[in-house]
Amino acid sequence: MESIKKLKFEKNLRSGKFAVTCEIGPPKGAEVEGIREAAEYLKDVADGINVTDLQSSVMRLGSLTTCHLLKEWGLDPILQVTCRDRNRLALQSDLLNAYVMGIRNVLALTGDYTTIGDHPQAEPVFDIDSVQLLWVIKNLEEGKDLAGKELTKKPSFFKGAVVNPGADTEASYELQIIKMKKKIDQGAQFFQTLAGIILLKSEKMANYMNKFIPGVFVPELIVKKMEGTGDKVSMCIEIASRLIEEVKPYCAGVHIQALGWEKYIPAVVKNLK
Amino acid sequence: MDEIKNADSVLVFSCGLGVQATSAVIGKVCYPALNTITFGGITGMWQGTERCDTCGNCILDYTGGICPYTACPKKLENGACAGQSNGKCEVDPERDCGWELIYNSLKRIGKLDILNKFIPPRDYSKILPSSSLRKTRLWALDEEEIV
Numbered sequence: 001m002e003s004i005k006k007l008k009f010e011k012n013l014r015s016g017k018f019a020v021t022c023e024i025g026p027p028k029g030a031e032v033e034g035i036r037e038a039a040e041y042l043k044d045v046a047d048g049i050n051v052t053d054l055q056s057s058v059m060r061l062g063s064l065t066t067c068h069l070l071k072e073w074g075l076d077p078i079l080q081v082t083c084r085d086r087n088r089l090a091l092q093s094d095l096l097n098a099y100v101m102g103i104r105n106v107l108a109l110t111g112d113y114t115t116i117g118d119h120p121q122a123e124p125v126f127d128i129d130s131v132q133l134l135w136v137i138k139n140l141e142e143g144k145d146l147a148g149k150e151l152t153k154k155p156s157f158f159k160g161a162v163v164n165p166g167a168d169t170e171a172s173y174e175l176q177i178i179k180m181k182k183k184i185d186q187g188a189q190f191f192q193t194l195a196g197i198i199l200l201k202s203e204k205m206a207n208y209m210n211k212f213i214p215g216v217f218v219p220e221l222i223v224k225k226m227e228g229t230g231d232k233v234s235m236c237i238e239i240a241s242r243l244i245e246e247v248k249p250y251c252a253g254v255h256i257q258a259l260g261w262e263k264y265i266p267a268v269v270k271n272l273k
Numbered sequence: 274m275d276e277i278k279n280a281d282s283v284l285v286f287s288c289g290l291g292v293q294a295t296s297a298v299i300g301k302v303c304y305p306a307l308n309t310i311t312f313g314g315i316t317g318m319w320q321g322t323e324r325c326d327t328c329g330n331c332i333l334d335y336t337g338g339i340c341p342y343t344a345c346p347k348k349l350e351n352g353a354c355a356g357q358s359n360g361k362c363e364v365d366p367e368r369d370c371g372w373e374l375i376y377n378s379l380k381r382i383g384k385l386d387i388l389n390k391f392i393p394p395r396d397y398s399k400i401l402p403s404s405s406l407r408k409t410r411l412w413a414l415d416e417e418e419i420v
Contacts, residue, residue, distance in 0.1 A: 127394065135393070172360065175376055
């Protein structure tokens with residue numbers, strides 16, 4: 001298990017290769033055939049696979065188990081860890097769990113609020129925030145837990161964090177930058193944008209995201225393009241490829257969110273290689 | 274008044290509500306001189322208590338006199354999440370993003386550099402059990418009636 005494509009994501013990112021990360025959202029239920037199929041499409045095109053942690057506060061299969069499966073299937077997973085559902089005890093324990101399972105990439109996030117999901121009655125935890133979560137990981141790597149107690153073995157991670165480039169007020173923009181610096185101070189080694197290149201399936205999807213997904217905004221021009229085409233798949237691939245070409249000079253890689261259209265990702269990144 | 278005007282900062286001996294009320298008025302960094310864990314005792318004139326979490330971890334001097342535990346539903350201590358939209362909160366679009374308020378408050382008094390400081394997690398052992406279970410003033414009155 002340890003030998004398969006170990007640390008592909010970190011290795012490629014460090015080598016300066018334009019990295020491609022994709023995303024797998026665990027299923028609602030115990031059926032893992034869907035993610036196995038998605039993993040098959042992504043295996044050769046993605047350097048790392050982000051696995052969301054109860055994305056949009058919707059109850060589903062956990063990130064940790066899904067990461068473990070992806071590793072077994074030969075991919076390099078990026079464990080997303082949010083602060084919404086676990087207190088500092090559970091978070092530290094899950095980080096140890098991840099390390100023991102051979103998972104090395106961790107992405108620290110705050111997490112969406114509980115009321116936007118399918119269990120609005122749930123208690124939101126938010127015991128610590130995303131900057132503090134990176135600090136917690138740093139502590140564990142130094143062999144200490146948050147109570148200052150010694151660990152029997154030090155875990156080690158490739159630590160990531162998110163930043164939202166779509167901030168729309170002076171305060172929110174400045175706060176994103178300040179928080180980004182704080183995350184670097186607390187050990188963040190790579191950054192991913194909160195939303196990546198989302199494969200747009202239809203104008204309806206664009207309108208839905210604009211209305212309901214915090215931090216996501218699809219420009220009118222792109223919505224119109226989608227409206228005006230009969231071939232949604234080709235248009236989707238065209239929009240995504242263009243976006244990637246345009247952002248390429250400014251970043252170390254792209255994060256592609258296929259949301260079920262994983263089979264089209266190879267076409268989207270075809271021109272990159 | 275002149276003394277306050279000439280001061281660099283002000284030390285406020287009150288619960289978190291008083292620190293926030295003072296900060297909002299005087300435009301200087303207000304340091305909480307107390308670390309509120311209960312509203313028991315003599316109450317001030319501020320209507321309502323929702324702005325102070327009585328948590329015993331007061332950081333109002335770092336946040337421009339606006340409490341991130343009560344102004345932000347996620348209780349974030351080190352800056353805004355990415356869920357805000359046009360300065361409004363992800364949880365309720367009618368509500369201002371607490372961190373937007375904190376940023377603007379610190380900007381107004383020229384202390385934005387405070388935001389670079391890392392704030393460690395709060396110590397919940399200071400407030401368990403909850404403050405409502407520790408309102409000794411009311412409890413004492415109850416006791417008296419029984420006797």
